[in-house]
Amino acid sequence: MTHTSLDPRTAWVAGSDGPEKTCVELGYMALTDCASVVVAATQGFAQPYGLRINLHRQHSWAGLQAKLASGELDAAHALYGLVYAVQLGLSAAPRQDMAVLMGLNRNGQSLNLSSALAAEGIDSPQRLAAWVKAGGRRLTLAQTFPTGTHAMWLNYWLASLGIDPLTQVQSVVVPPPAMLDHLRAGRIDGFCVGEPWADSAVTEGLAVTLSTSQAIWPDHPEKVLACTRAFVEAYPNTARALTMAIIEASRFVEQDLDATAHLLSAHQYLNAPVERISHRLHGRYEDGLGHAWLDPHPLRFFDEGRVNLPYLSDGIWFMTQFRRWGLLREAPDYLAVATQVQQLDRYREAAQALGIVCDPADHRSSQLADGTCWNGQDPESYALGFPIGCPGSA
Template structure:
């Protein structure tokens, strides 16, 4: 990868005197996924040092383990699932820990894949899947990556929009993303929802096909975030700001050109990061998709790390959306203070300081409006009503949350 280090004299004031990071060495957790790229680039390509930071990358094997290490302080900050941060903050599936989102890391780039036996049986679209679910004696089994994570919510939303109740008509289990293809190959699961490169790898190895991408569900949807505990953000505010600036610069660099994206794909494919074939990373990294059914396309909403600051902005409405889905699926027994919780979690002032110092425009309002694939518009204005508006939802007798897998 081309050396990206350069002198940033305009920003040296941030590492001097009272603005100097309180903690110069930061343990930074990440999962082996394509959308961890901005953290890897920030740590290895000279983006952190000008801010007085050394980023120690710590690869994790499961989202549950990453969460536990954030809570214990073994990790200072991490690449995290949007919904996972909220679940941890709200105490869903464990003891609550006040959490902080420093910035968004990406939008788009996840996929729902089905297995090769279903392809051979002609189950290659939503209608055929519905028919299969209704006719089959035993339930199909789908894997996702964390009970309150984004992949659980994309899978639930997509199934429900097609009339399949995700809590009653199929079985689901939790697997680390890097184990998805192996479980698909062995026949232990019929499909999965996870981030790249694992969906593309299933296609490359002819173990499955991509039925839907997450950006088909919600174009430019929220995905991963840079997260830490609220205690860390409050104890080390200069460190949190410097970390945000370093990752913002790395995010902007990746999105600046296809050449930068290709170089980044080569970097993250290495054994210490994703340990996956470049052929499963680079095409979807560039927005080039093949579904394993003979269809190829250039995606209008590819994996984005920066997008002029839209992908990095910690939109309050994005966080509130996940809480509406927790309520919909019985993970929350009552409506929370949706906006109040989001304001606690999102470090908007710190993000604004970091972004403006880098000349990145920050929207005046921390809410945005989006239209999902079922025609519903989400703008954060009535979360309680939105959560109740779906025909397919959890029955009140369902338990709030099954224990999460710790594989």
Template sequence: MIHSDPPTRPDPLAWVAGSDAPEKRVVNLGFMALTDAASLIVAATQGFAQPYGLTLNLHRQASWSNVRDKLIEGELDAAHGLYALIYAVHLGIGGSAPVDMAVLMGLAQNGQSITLSNTLRSASVTDPEALAASVRQSGAKLTLAQTFPTGTHALWLYYWLAAHGIHPLKDVRTLVVPPSQMVAHLRARRIDGFCAGEPWGAQAMQEEMGFTVATSQSIWPDHPEKVLGCTRAFVEEYPNTARALVMAILEASRFIDESRENRRSTAQLIAGGAYVDAPLAAIEPRFLGHYEDGLGHAWQDKHPLRFFGSGEVNVPYLSDGLWFMTQLRRWGLLRDDPDYFAVVQSVQQTSLYRDAATALNIPLPNSLMRSATLMDGSRWDGSDPAGYARSFALHSLADPAVRHVPC
């Protein structure tokens, strides 16, 4: 256990009795073996859910497609999810019928990485410029893996490649691999690199299978990453349960970010075989913001993986949902422009989040739109999503020659 005493909360009994009582008291939560699942693991195992009348049953999943399918089928009530995956299901991308989905809250920002193989390192391909030159000169396409066709890792990889003049759907071959299998694929030389969440980039470096060529926070500092996702039907049938679940995970998120010692104890907890099942030495350094790239460089990252950030991490910003839709559109995964604002207002559960955060005295932003400047200098503020999707020099908005793998 991380702590022996129950955490202090404002008026938890107000949320477990009467009209506010959870309609469903046992919640099945899905998660992947990634460090950014920490807040779910802490909430479920360290006493953050019981005061809100909930028991959280954790279910580790083997792939993001499992997460998607089990959410749709109702086997999972909610899950640690890829932001763009939730939107892809809602929009019916991947050949299946659309299912109304919901983003309850953000779970994490930052903390993903792009890894290249030591074979490329031996060929002096150790930076994006050398990679671009290698792609231009090579007769055979490099194979780069990501974790889900409509997931955040695919979109970070595509964005980073395109920013360096490499078309991600034409100049390289991409492969879908579950995150925990990335290092094995690199070791077997089935892939030349990958984009995934931690600890798998760090593990590749520790095993001397690869090196970190970019972090996701170098693409977009404090970018949105994983969310607490579920179907819209779950929210409508169990609104009190959904709110109580958000409150429990908000408190767990706040606990993790409160101190370096809490971070260390959390890293030790999630390293266990039932959770991330990886060496603590691969988890803890980057969990604490300390990075090495495997090329002799080390730094304390200014934008490390974070879970709370005074509530900034957890707000279901409308602009964050809009951004992921623009990238699905940019790469032709969305064949037409959706009604961006109608979709995002349906998916992002802003009122539910506001009620949960207000009850916990967690600050709320003045606006549900936030702006950012990304690595290529593009400015995102959410005001014109259709125009933004078309603004990039490299895209595949309506290219019939580009084949998309069903997700």
């Protein structure tokens, strides 16, 4: 699988354009969507830019956040909401300015209930909603981080079913690889997580998949390449070189998903069977209820660069959800915060140097499954306009 670049990029290595810091400490979680950072570090994409990427697998998003904020990690494969939580002072880590260098992937997360509940007849979103509204026992549903994407997908999905995620279920934090152990022990009734852990739960008969994150928002933003703003300002050439290496790796991942699955299956990365990574990496889903499909919005890493552009509207959306669920008691300056965090100009410089044509727009428009349209405009009205949420937090 090793990549050898044929493009002359010595201009990015020599002289004033060379990386100020040539060894980058990069954190990641054991998830399929860490693929591009693993490929960049191990398959020859960093060296042409004068970089060495040292990978550090983390055991929880909380641990990754703390190390990223403290500088122990230079950069990380990170949840969108994790970055904005530090930026806005909503996490245990000290508040500081953060940076999103690029998007790493879209789509590919799923919402699952235990097979025990499915056996009781709670085997569809509609039956789940009816059961909760009828006063069934309060379910314990897991997500991976309080401000992370999985918490936001879980909340959004439940609310779209008429279930208040703050009062009608109990939400708990479980690191992704620990979801299966919690299911086996009966500590949780369901979860939202990235792959390969949902496919593994279905394959082992522990859970059924009731929905996917891309069913909520087709081509939604997911993980990002993140660092502190201080790192970008101290090492701008390094940040550009790292971005370029991972853009190239992202393109390569989509060209060879099978080789990527084999690489990720190794014990030092996901430590999971190849087929459990490969199925949903290719967009092949089985829900554990006898249904199988090829998803029209599978996990994507590049898509001609569309995945990687850090649109302002993507960052703003997560802030609207913080506001919706009461994590932000007052409206932030949505656009100003996103403009500071999302490194649009730096990304475009890196992408254009690789010959990738970038969308000139800073916002994109998306239609979500509940009929709402998100385009980054009037975020406060959007945040407080849902029938289920925390409009009283103003």
